[in-house]
Amino acid sequence: MAYYAAQGVGVTLLTCTLGEEGEILVPALAQLASDRADQLGGYRISELAAAMGHLGITDHRYLGGPGRFRDSGMMGTPANNHPRAFWRADADGAIFDTAVAAAVDVIREVRPQVVVTYDPNGQYGHPDHIIAHRVATTAVDAAADPAYDQVARAPWRVTKTYWTAAPRSVLRRQQAAMRAAGKSFLGVENIEDLPFGVEDDEVTTAVHAVGFGDAKMRALAEHATQVTVDGDFFALSNHLGREIESTEYFRLVRGVLGPARGDDGWESDLFDGLTT
Numbered sequence: 001m002a003y004y005a006a007q008g009v010g011v012t013l014l015t016c017t018l019g020e021e022g023e024i025l026v027p028a029l030a031q032l033a034s035d036r037a038d039q040l041g042g043y044r045i046s047e048l049a050a051a052m053g054h055l056g057i058t059d060h061r062y063l064g065g066p067g068r069f070r071d072s073g074m075m076g077t078p079a080n081n082h083p084r085a086f087w088r089a090d091a092d093g094a095i096f097d098t099a100v101a102a103a104v105d106v107i108r109e110v111r112p113q114v115v116v117t118y119d120p121n122g123q124y125g126h127p128d129h130i131i132a133h134r135v136a137t138t139a140v141d142a143a144a145d146p147a148y149d150q151v152a153r154a155p156w157r158v159t160k161t162y163w164t165a166a167p168r169s170v171l172r173r174q175q176a177a178m179r180a181a182g183k184s185f186l187g188v189e190n191i192e193d194l195p196f197g198v199e200d201d202e203v204t205t206a207v208h209a210v211g212f213g214d215a216k217m218r219a220l221a222e223h224a225t226q227v228t229v230d231g232d233f234f235a236l237s238n239h240l241g242r243e244i245e246s247t248e249y250f251r252l253v254r255g256v257l258g259p260a261r262g263d264d265g266w267e268s269d270l271f272d273g274l275t276t
Contacts, residue, residue: 012059012110016132017086019044021073023237024225051219064102072127087127101150103139108153114270119163124196160255167249168197183241205250205267213246
């Protein structure tokens with residue numbers, strides 16, 4: 001449950017919950033589960049810190065502070081109704097406004113040129129991802145509005161806003177790679193049956209992080225309670241695998257695409273076209 005703000009070469013990571021409701025892949029840590037000791041969120045703080053170390057991220061915040069908002073679990077589960085569940089912001093305007101104010105405070109402090117968040121479906125329908133998208137989108141507007149006085153910092157206008165994206169052509173290639181390796185891919189036969197994925201013409205940007213694939217793999221491996229890494233593949237706690245790739249894909253939804261394009265017509269840098 002995260003979105004990112006970046007300025008120049010610096011990156012600020014803002015996560016919205018501690019991931020308290022996640023499934024646990026490590027049997028020795030099963031007692032941390034939400035229906036037992038309920039300590040998974042605290043454990044995952046250390047996992048995230050270790051992962052960020054591999055990626056060189058040094059500025060990390062929790063929305064409203066650690067534990068202010070709780071992991072809501074998957075859609076339709078009892079965890080959605082926990083008193084601190086982030087998903088409660090969907091129906092409770094006061095909770096939503098509190099989350100937006102916390103995000104505006106970070107945006108106005110960090111003053112990012114670019115903000116990246118989930119798409120409206122939260123990538124695959126996770127309730128906290130959906131709220132993260134809504135909060136991020138609202139906060140970007142509010143941060144630029146001089147009339148928004150819930151945060152005592154000077155207004156700041158973000159130049160470009162992106163949603164994360166998964167091109168269907170890439171998903172098809174990943175599916176073929178998984179099958180060739182004798183592994184299951186996301187539990188579907190047809191890519192169109194996935195709850196995420198967009199056609200290639202909806203993608204605007206592909207960041208080819210050549211040389212950083214190993215760092216990405218090491219960072220994923222640090223989330224041992226939630227992710228298994230096997231060679232060039234990884235699987236979340238649902239055991240449905242994907243191929244690890246160095247390229248990340250995005251959709252520009254606010255701002256102007258930069259002039260530098262590859263043969264596919266996509267930007268290759270989130271900061272393309274920015275002058276300051």
